[in-house]
Amino acid sequence: MNTLWFGLISFGLLFSFINKSPETVTNVLFFEIEKSVELILNLIPIMAFWTGLMRIVEKTNILNKLSSLLRPFIRYLFKDVQYDVKAVNAILMTLAANLLGIGNSATAFGIKAMQEMQRSNLNKKKATNAMCMFLIINVSSIQLIPLNIIKLRADSGSLAPSEIMLPTLIVTAFSTMVAILLGKYFERKEL
């Protein structure tokens, strides 16, 4: 991430000079980064809300039943934390929120899941296999119905805005499978 962050910024600085528009940097500094506050302000209530509801869910033990049902799947993907009930619950809630496409809520659960997985992590600076797999699945996109895309298509006059649903589902399933297999491959390779 260090290299990546540095790379993005130095390329940005370089090109703002090449394109003779150093004021871009000023613009980004004064207008764009304000959006990070907006993001956080949006995230605080939604995160507080869902972790609040999550606490209720934890106390009812209902997710434990679900996770014992999904045990083989969890053992394969998140071996390091398979017996950590809290971590598994948060992972399942994140994946469920992502499947349903409730983005902000998924972030809330996702961060909770990371915190739970971090508790049993021996090297606090280095990601565990389970964390990598968790991130890989999340960034490969597992959303079942891309409602916002269908909406945008409808708004721009599509005759069949939802015709992309099936192809999207196929591509999503395919890319998630690729992601999991690659994740597993690198997991073994790094041992």
Add this chain to the structure above:
Amino acid sequence: MNLSDMILPILIGFILFYGIYKGVDVYSAFVEGAIDGGKSALKIFPYILAIIFAINLFIQSGAEAFIVRTLTPVTSLIGFPTELLSLALVKPLSGGGSLGVFQTVLDNYGADSYIGRCASVIMGSSETIFYTTAVYFGSVGISNYRYTIKVGLLSHAATILASLIVCKLMF
């Protein structure tokens, strides 16, 4: 009213009713959890700030446009639609940015064209890889991401490729 509007009320209702049914003090449990959630949200602010600055600078300075220009001869050689290149590059970086590019594609080619459909499928089956990774790992102070970004980008490439093929076959 559609299906998606039903998800949240059903979910929230179910959790609360089930909690009460199980004898949980739902109000105290909620507040107790919410304190933690609010704290974690505040803690990830610097990570969001860092990634937003870098990504916006990268896109707005023209660095991203330069990469698209450089790659165009190569990608058009293998028959990859240039219009989708920008989308494929911006989507892993920025959700808002990619919506802008997507809208441009829809305006220029129409939602029911091959390019329009491909763009829709790509949008629907990809994620903001860098932002999500930075925030998730940042929230627990992990700096060594190992192979996460690499696999994320490879599976993004698989998404693009699969979108092109699936759209060609299905429509």
